[in-house]
Amino acid sequence: MNHGIEFKGVTKRYGSDAAAPLAVKGIDFVVPKGTLTTILGPSGCGKTTTLRMIAGLESPSGGQIFIDGKDVTTLGPADRNVSLVFQSYALFPHMNVLENVCYGLKMSNVPKAEATRRAREVLNGVGLVGFDDRLPSELSGGQQQRVALARALVLEPAVLLFDEPLSNLDARLRREMREEIRSLQQRLKLTVAYVTHDQSEALAVSDQIIVMNQGLIAQSGTPQDMYERPQSEFVAGFMGEAMLFPGTADADGRVQLGPITLAARPGVAAGPVKVAVRPEAWHIGAAASADATSLPATLLKSAYLGSFFEYTFETALGKIFVVSPDLTNVLPVGATVVLRLADHGVSVVRVA
Numbered sequence: 001m002n003h004g005i006e007f008k009g010v011t012k013r014y015g016s017d018a019a020a021p022l023a024v025k026g027i028d029f030v031v032p033k034g035t036l037t038t039i040l041g042p043s044g045c046g047k048t049t050t051l052r053m054i055a056g057l058e059s060p061s062g063g064q065i066f067i068d069g070k071d072v073t074t075l076g077p078a079d080r081n082v083s084l085v086f087q088s089y090a091l092f093p094h095m096n097v098l099e100n101v102c103y104g105l106k107m108s109n110v111p112k113a114e115a116t117r118r119a120r121e122v123l124n125g126v127g128l129v130g131f132d133d134r135l136p137s138e139l140s141g142g143q144q145q146r147v148a149l150a151r152a153l154v155l156e157p158a159v160l161l162f163d164e165p166l167s168n169l170d171a172r173l174r175r176e177m178r179e180e181i182r183s184l185q186q187r188l189k190l191t192v193a194y195v196t197h198d199q200s201e202a203l204a205v206s207d208q209i210i211v212m213n214q215g216l217i218a219q220s221g222t223p224q225d226m227y228e229r230p231q232s233e234f235v236a237g238f239m240g241e242a243m244l245f246p247g248t249a250d251a252d253g254r255v256q257l258g259p260i261t262l263a264a265r266p267g268v269a270a271g272p273v274k275v276a277v278r279p280e281a282w283h284i285g286a287a288a289s290a291d292a293t294s295l296p297a298t299l300l301k302s303a304y305l306g307s308f309f310e311y312t313f314e315t316a317l318g319k320i321f322v323v324s325p326d327l328t329n330v331l332p333v334g335a336t337v338v339l340r341l342a343d344h345g346v347s348v349v350r351v352a
Contacts (some may be wrong), residue, residue: 002069004032004191005159007053010063012049023049025215026063031159031208033068034189035180038202041212042238048163050196050212055084057160068158080159083152087164089144091136091151097123098132101151108155122150124316125184142173149181153188160185162194165345166201176206199239210237227278229347230327236276236349247275247348255348258317260341265348273348279323281345286312287336294338295320299331313339 012024025044039047052058053065055078065073069314072080083104091100098119105115123129126146136144145165150162165172165181182205185192196202202209202222210220211234219226220236230236233244247257249271253264257275290296297313297320311322311331320339331337 003030003037003066004033004068005029005037005055005193006066007050008064008066010050010053010065011056011061012046012053013061018209022061022062022215024053027212027217029210029217029220031191031193033191035191035203035207036192036194037208037210038194038195038206038246039210039212040197040199040202040238041218042197043346044214045212046215047195047212050164051084051161051193054159054193055082056080081157082159082161083155083157084089084161084163085152085165086149087167089136089148089168091144091147093136095330096135097128097139097147100136100147101154104155106150118154119150122154123154126150126180126295128216140173142177145177146170146180147344149184151189152196153184158191160190160192162192164196164197165194166196166198174201181205201337203239204262211238228344230276230349233276233349236274236347241321242276242278242347244349245275245277247273249273249348258295258315260293262341262346262348268348270333272351274351276347276349277320277341279310279321280319280347281342282322282339283342284322284324284326284331284339285340287338290338294340297339299333299337299339302333304333315339 007027007029009026009028010024011022011026013020039050041047049058053060056075057120060073064071067080069187093265101119101123103113105118125317128146128150166177169177178201194205206223209221209223209226211218213234226239230239236242237244245257247255248267251270253266254266255262255265255273285294286333295315297315299311300314301312303310311324313320313322
């Protein structure tokens with residue numbers, strides 16, 4: 001089976017010194033054809049280096065890279081049938097929209113009439129009909145992003161790469177553009193590798209998420225896997241705002257978290273564990289309803305964010321951050337309540 005992208009034991013060391021540290025430490029992954037994989041991680045984790053190796057802008061120090069089943073490890077960018085959409089858009093300021101989109105075709109010696117026809121088709125597909133003669137300086141940030149996307153799509157690449165494509169846009173435009181990128185990817189069945197540091201962006205657009213840390217793959221899987229079933233403290237803390245609490249598992253897989261006993265968790269070995277709890281997993285109840293499944297809490301801080309409240313409680317487990325969608329029963333600072341855990345948003349992970 002030919003995968004869209006495949007890495008086999010790929011390493012990357014900068015410089016010729018064999019003792020220099022590895023930026024990427026022997027990673028293996030597959031991006032299936034026609035799917036979108038996001039490479040996610042903190043600054044310095046190796047995600048951008050990985051994307052640049054797919055594009056051919058960096059050469060791996062070891063291992064193999066395949067695109068569409070072809071070994072491209074030693075090929076340059078022009079021989080890979082890959083297009084890269086840069087964070088800065090990298091539009092030519094002296095060229096109008098049509099000229100920017102046609103540029104790659106012109107460099108590939110496509111006849112002018114054919115290049116113009118293909119460029120206008122793609123501009124229509126990204127919602128820029130009638131913008132042919134505009135200069136980049138006359139466009140909004142979202143429109144510039146669409147031109148950069150059209151310029152990449154017109155080359156009909158086997159693989160489309162995005163490097164932090166939405167980081168220069170405001171929150172509303174980011175949401176619109178990520179929906180547009182996802183819609184185009186699914187409609188055209190594009191194979192896409194997408195690099196971002198934004199977890200919500202990754203969850204919204206991806207078929208698969210690869211979380212990297214210190215040059216290694218910490219975990220990969222579907223967005224739901226990564227958010228609801230993290231396999232380590234790092235992934236649990238990185239994907240969203242999970243708080244990590246120390247707990248103890250018994251021989252039957254039940255976990256004691258302070259005064260709360262969690263139901264048996266298959267595959268959890270007896271001994272110390274960490275319990276990752278998402279802020280939306282806590283349910284707030286009246287103090288009078290306290291029982292063995294609840295945690296007494298006192299409200300320390302409250303913040304209104306439009307569609308929900310953020311609360312910080314003092315408890316026997318320390319300070320706990322809670323997100324509540326209840327806009328009717330607003331708690332005053334100092335209120336005493338009990339917190340209970342929902343079935344979702346709670347993971348037990350191994351102690352690092």
